Amino acid sequence: MGGFTMQNRRDFLRLLGAGAAGTLAVSTPLSVFGADELVKLTILHTNDFHSHIDPFEKDVPRNAGEGGMARRAALISQVRAETKNVLLFDAGDIYQGTPYFNFFNGKFDFELMTMMGYDAATIGNHEFDNGLEGIRSQLKYAGFPFLCANYDFSDTILAGMTVPCKIFKKGGVKVGVYGLGVELQGLVGEKNYGNTHYLDPLQTALKMEKILLEEHNTDLIVCLSHLGYSYKEEKVSDKILAAKTLHTDFIIGGHTHTFLQKPDLIKNLSGKDVIVNQVGFGGLIVGRVDFYFSKEKRHKHHDSSNISVK
Amino acid sequence: MFLINGIKKSSLRWLPAITLLLILVSAFPGCHSLKVSKVEFTNIHLDSTLKVTPDPKMESIIAPYREKLSKEMGEVLCNSKVALFGGRPESLLTNFCADLVRMESDSVCLKKYPGMHIDVAMVNRGGLRVPIPKGEVKVQNMFELMPFENEVIFLKMTGKEMRGFINHMASRGGEGVSGVRFGIKDDKALNPEVQGQPLDDAKTYWLVTSDYIASGGDGSEILKNIKERILPGVRFRDMFIDHLRKLGRKGIAIDVKLDGRVYDAK
Numbered sequence: 090m091g092g093f094t095m096q097n098r099r100d101f102l103r104l105l106g107a108g109a110a111g112t113l114a115v116s117t118p119l120s121v122f123g124a125d126e127l128v129k130l131t132i133l134h135t136n137d138f139h140s141h142i143d144p145f146e147k148d149v150p151r152n153a154g155e156g157g158m159a160r161r162a163a164l165i166s167q168v169r170a171e172t173k174n175v176l177l178f179d180a181g182d183i184y185q186g187t188p189y190f191n192f193f194n195g196k197f198d199f200e201l202m203t204m205m206g207y208d209a210a211t212i213g214n215h216e217f218d219n220g221l222e223g224i225r226s227q228l229k230y231a232g233f234p235f236l237c238a239n240y241d242f243s244d245t246i247l248a249g250m251t252v253p254c255k256i257f258k259k260g261g262v263k264v265g266v267y268g269l270g271v272e273l274q275g276l277v278g279e280k281n282y283g284n285t286h287y288l289d290p291l292q293t294a295l296k297m298e299k300i301l302l303e304e305h306n307t308d309l310i311v312c313l314s315h316l317g318y319s320y321k322e323e324k325v326s327d328k329i330l331a332a333k334t335l336h337t338d339f340i341i342g343g344h345t346h347t348f349l350q351k352p353d354l355i356k357n358l359s360g361k362d363v364i365v366n367q368v369g370f371g372g373l374i375v376g377r378v379d380f381y382f383s384k385e386k387r388h389k390h391h392d393s394s395n396i397s398v399k
Numbered sequence: 400m401f402l403i404n405g406i407k408k409s410s411l412r413w414l415p416a417i418t419l420l421l422i423l424v425s426a427f428p429g430c431h432s433l434k435v436s437k438v439e440f441t442n443i444h445l446d447s448t449l450k451v452t453p454d455p456k457m458e459s460i461i462a463p464y465r466e467k468l469s470k471e472m473g474e475v476l477c478n479s480k481v482a483l484f485g486g487r488p489e490s491l492l493t494n495f496c497a498d499l500v501r502m503e504s505d506s507v508c509l510k511k512y513p514g515m516h517i518d519v520a521m522v523n524r525g526g527l528r529v530p531i532p533k534g535e536v537k538v539q540n541m542f543e544l545m546p547f548e549n550e551v552i553f554l555k556m557t558g559k560e561m562r563g564f565i566n567h568m569a570s571r572g573g574e575g576v577s578g579v580r581f582g583i584k585d586d587k588a589l590n591p592e593v594q595g596q597p598l599d600d601a602k603t604y605w606l607v608t609s610d611y612i613a614s615g616g617d618g619s620e621i622l623k624n625i626k627e628r629i630l631p632g633v634r635f636r637d638m639f640i641d642h643l644r645k646l647g648r649k650g651i652a653i654d655v656k657l658d659g660r661v662y663d664a665k
Contacts, residue, residue: 159453
């Protein structure tokens with residue numbers, strides 16, 4: 090968890106480094122938000138990319154010719170050109186699925202994602218396919234942080250290379266983002282995850298969202314989750330996470346390769362709607378959610394107003 | 400990572416400034432909390448209806464990598480007379496792959512571990528991701544079939560342990576096996592045979608499988624406690640590519656039929 094406070098300090102440093110930043114930080118919302126003015130924040134997201142750098146082959150039974158990194162890059166640039174405040178996230182399983190991964194070990198995927206301007210990603214189970222060393226050796230090619238709140242890597246070679254969460258500021262809006270991974274035991278060979286300690290995802294989420302809201306006064310809390318959308322058996326999924334948390338607003342899911350036609354709205358413990366989205370796999374779809382913020386105060390503990398997904 | 404470097408050292412120096420900032424922030428409690436008033440969404444499909452031209456810069460970066468790959472991937476290894484699909488309790492794909500692994504592992508033994516023979520091979524169904532096509536079989540097909548970097552592992556098991564493992568495979572509705580034959584009734588193995596003989600609890604057998612399965616993957620907990628294990632340092636996929644290339648050079652096409660090695664016992 091040490092990474093969190095350091096990250097936080099970094100944000101302070103960045104503000105202070107800008108000179109007279111203390112005043113700036115406080116006055117930003119006032120100057121950015123005129124009376125009745127809305128600020129738009131666009132979150133773009135992908136999951137389970139699985140090294141699909143090229144579009145799907147022409148002769149495959151489904152999704153032939155679809156996807157592809159160069160088209161995704163163009164789409165993202167297009168969105169950035171038309172709207173100012175954009176955040177771009179990935180919910181894990183970047184590795185594995187085409188020979189690009191087998192030959193280039195993740196380096197190429199990370200470099201292209203960096204070019205696209207990804208802001209953060211979380212680690213999926215397939216990131217462990219070449220063991221912890223397979224993650225450690227490639228992370229230097231990613232110009233964006235990996236957010237992992239419930240994989241405790243402190244006893245591994247990945248110690249200090251990921252952070253549990255990060256705060257992003259866009260157009261006066263403060264977005265807190267944390268990452269959650271799926272249980273590795275039984276899913277990933279033991280030698281591949283070594284001494285990674287798995288922390289309970291729900292307890293971790295409750296802790297993260299509390300810190301992000303109460304200590305950092307974030308306006309929006311996002312979870313990058315590789316837990317999976319839902320299960321028949323008793324296993325923590327995005328749906329359960331949404332229902333059993335208090336402050337998380339938006340869960341960007343992965344792992345189960347679920348193609349949601351539109352995001353789900355699930356009532357959380359305080360009766361507030363949580364958005365859950367997941368966009369299949371292979372870079373076939375880019376999820377886009379636009380949030381419009383008004384100046385009105387967000388009630389920290391019991392904001393029972395419902396979001397309407399239009 | 401780069402996010403953290405350099406911040407640790409200097410953090411204390413900033414303490415007074417951080418405190419001042421916190422005071423400023425808390426003096427305007429309502430100002431920094433915004434409320435979401437509206438949400439819109441679009442899950443954008445990158446299909447043929449989307450009017451987006453591939454980013455030329457990214458395309459030019461990908462092109463040389465793609466060329467290198469397609470050269471390696473395009474090598475034709477051999478031909479297959481049939482398409483091999485996976486399934487249970489047995490299938491052309493699982494039978495073919497498990498036979499291949501047992502055969503190739505035995506020749507590894509011949510070279511590296513004289514006197515040792517592999518009795519049983521297990522290739523998990525879930526590890527074989529796509530069918531092997533009819534016609535030309537290329538390196539590309541092998542990467543798609545087994546994208547994982549799994550290695551071959553040999554395990555020395557007692558007959559009793561082997562019985563437990565066969566029961567486990569039966570409970571999963573069958574797996575890719577070679578060197579064994581068994582029925583499945585009520586999720587348990589019926590009349591298991593190894594190398595044509597009834598399984599003997601008192602004997603010892605060598606099993607070849609992947610390091611993933613040997614470490615308890617896909618629920619094979621039972622294998623985790625097997626102490627005597629040999630890692631010959633061979634990747635599963637490389638074993639497949641070598642085998643098929645040999646077939647191709649000899650002009651032999653893949654041709655397999657089901658033989659009832661795993662069957663549903665009524």
